[in-house]
Amino acid sequence: METYSVDIKKDEEGYLGRECPECEKYFKIKPGTGIPDFADCYCPYCKKFAPQDHFWTKQQIEYAQSVVLNKVSGDILKMMKKVETKPKRNQFISIGITVKGNPTPITYYSEKELEEKVECKNCTLQYAIYGTFGYCPDCAAHNSQQIAEANFDLIIKILDLAKDASPDVKVKLIENGLEDCISVFDGFARERCCKQYPKLSFQNIYSAKQKLDESGINIPEGLNNSEWSFVVKQFQKRHLLAHKMGVVDEDYIKKTNGDHKQLGKKVSITETDVTTLIIHLKVIVSNISKHVERS
Missing domain, CATH: 1.20.120 (Four Helix Bundle (Hemerythrin (Met), subunit A))
Structure with a gap:
């Protein structure tokens, strides 16, 4: 089975959107800050602890799926274009094959604006949340x-x-x-x-x-x-x-x-x-x- 790699882009300030798999609330982290190579994540709202790849947002998943479908459908169209034929003249029966269509469009998205930006004093992770108070997604220290x-x-x-x-x-x-x-x-x-x-x-x-x-x-x-x-x-x-x-x-x-x-x-x-x-x-x-x- 062929696998595809999709780059999930950060916002203009370098933050990456996250969504808790438990409470489904949205927050952002700035990759490269905090604990080096930290593989797991805490939800800043409910303190759910799970691997980083459990925190993709619905919009990011939809975008990644659309990128793959765009690639696959585009490749299929290219293959089918190669078998296009034109009807031959002066023949009683002649069949031509014409391939039309466009690759599946990509569903783009933008990260949301949040109310509070915090740099954790404990581990230096930079993150953004709704409201004011929350746990650090890296070290779980509460920011109160x-x-x-x-x-x-x-x-x-x-x-x-x-x-x-x-x-x-x-x-x-x-x-x-x-x-x-x-x-x-x-x-x-x-x-x-x-x-x-x-x-x-x-x-x-x-x-x-x-x-x-x-x-x-x-x-x-x-x-x-x-x-x-x-x-x-x-x-x-x-x-x-x-x-x-x-x-x-x-x-x-x-x-x-x-x-x-x-x-x-x-x-x-x-x-x-x-x-x-x-x-x-x-x-x-x-x-x-x-x-x-x-x-």
């Missing part, structure tokens, strides 16, 4: 901590823009920075803990700590009491921004041991507050990643 840290770093870059902004824009950028870094942390922690603690919210970090304490997980490990109290206070500031237009109320004063003179005034948030919070949250993110396995 890496994504969180990258977003924290982006917030710090945005805060740098506040230095040259007008006073009102500067205040808004700093407030947004505080809300954004807590949203990043909440998104990371929910994703990391969704199997063990599916209903746990991390926007109330004090309650989340108490819940995880029950499992022997000390999320502020490495932070002293003062640093932990600072983290809790910043989360309370975010609560004021989200629900009270940033105005200090009795609940905030009670939970932060604040000064009653601040009651009814706008809460104060500085760039240092946000950058220091990010430093402490990176410690907490590392602790959660270490103690909560995302499987």
